[in-house]
Amino acid sequence: MTGVTGEQLAVLFDCSERTIRDLAKRGAVVRTGRDRYDAPASVTSYVKHLREGAAVDNDQLDPDHERARKDRALADKTELQNAVTRGELVPAEEVHAAWVEMIGVARSRLLAMPSKLGPVLAVMSTPTEVQSAVEAEVTAALEELAGVSVEAVDDPGDDAAGASGAADGDTMEAAS
Numbered sequence: 001m002t003g004v005t006g007e008q009l010a011v012l013f014d015c016s017e018r019t020i021r022d023l024a025k026r027g028a029v030v031r032t033g034r035d036r037y038d039a040p041a042s043v044t045s046y047v048k049h050l051r052e053g054a055a056v057d058n059d060q061l062d063p064d065h066e067r068a069r070k071d072r073a074l075a076d077k078t079e080l081q082n083a084v085t086r087g088e089l090v091p092a093e094e095v096h097a098a099w100v101e102m103i104g105v106a107r108s109r110l111l112a113m114p115s116k117l118g119p120v121l122a123v124m125s126t127p128t129e130v131q132s133a134v135e136a137e138v139t140a141a142l143e144e145l146a147g148v149s150v151e152a153v154d155d156p157g158d159d160a161a162g163a164s165g166a167a168d169g170d171t172m173e174a175a176s
Contacts, residue, residue, distance in 0.1 A: 003036045012039065013046065023049070102148045109141035 004012070006020045009029065013020065020037070023029045028049035029042035083089040117137055124130050 003032045004039045006035045006037065009037045009039065009042060012043070098148060102145055105144055105148060106141070109144060113137055113141075 006017045010017045010020045020029060023046065024031045024037070026049070028046050030038040030045055032038050080089065117133060120133055121130050124133065
């Protein structure tokens with residue numbers, strides 16, 4: 001007789017002899033006689049069998065894998081919620097609103113400087129006085145910008161309220 005025994009094929013496939021018999025019943029290995037198998041044909045047939053099984057398995061969900069994926073997602077969600085509770089994360093809408101507010105404050109303060117400083121600087125006689133007046137106005141603008149925070153922006157969708165308040169010279173208080 002030619003070929004290999006079930007035991008030899010089991011060693012080749014790294015499985016038990018019972019698995020070889022089951023594979024033979026399903027046509028996944030080529031039997032040539034009682035406990036005899038055609039090794040090259042069996043390898044080819046077994047690889048084909050594995051590929052077909054893999055194609056079917058790809059459409060099916062592995063419960064253990066899906067449970068682990070769900071557990072990871074829940075852990076990530078909990079970590080994010082804890083970070084929000086600790087104040088480490090802020091919603092993107094609030095950050096966007098704060099930036100819009102800061103840009104509005106900076107714009108209005110910069111645009112107001114010429115008309116505010118013009119009359120003051122016109123009567124000054126020394127460069128030191130002019131420098132001090134400009135520095136004071138720039139410092140006031142920077143302090144107002146420093147006072148803008150995410151908490152200080154009441155309504156993220158209400159850009160007009162923040163811009164009009166800054167244009168009127170109102171200073172936002174820092175929320176600590």
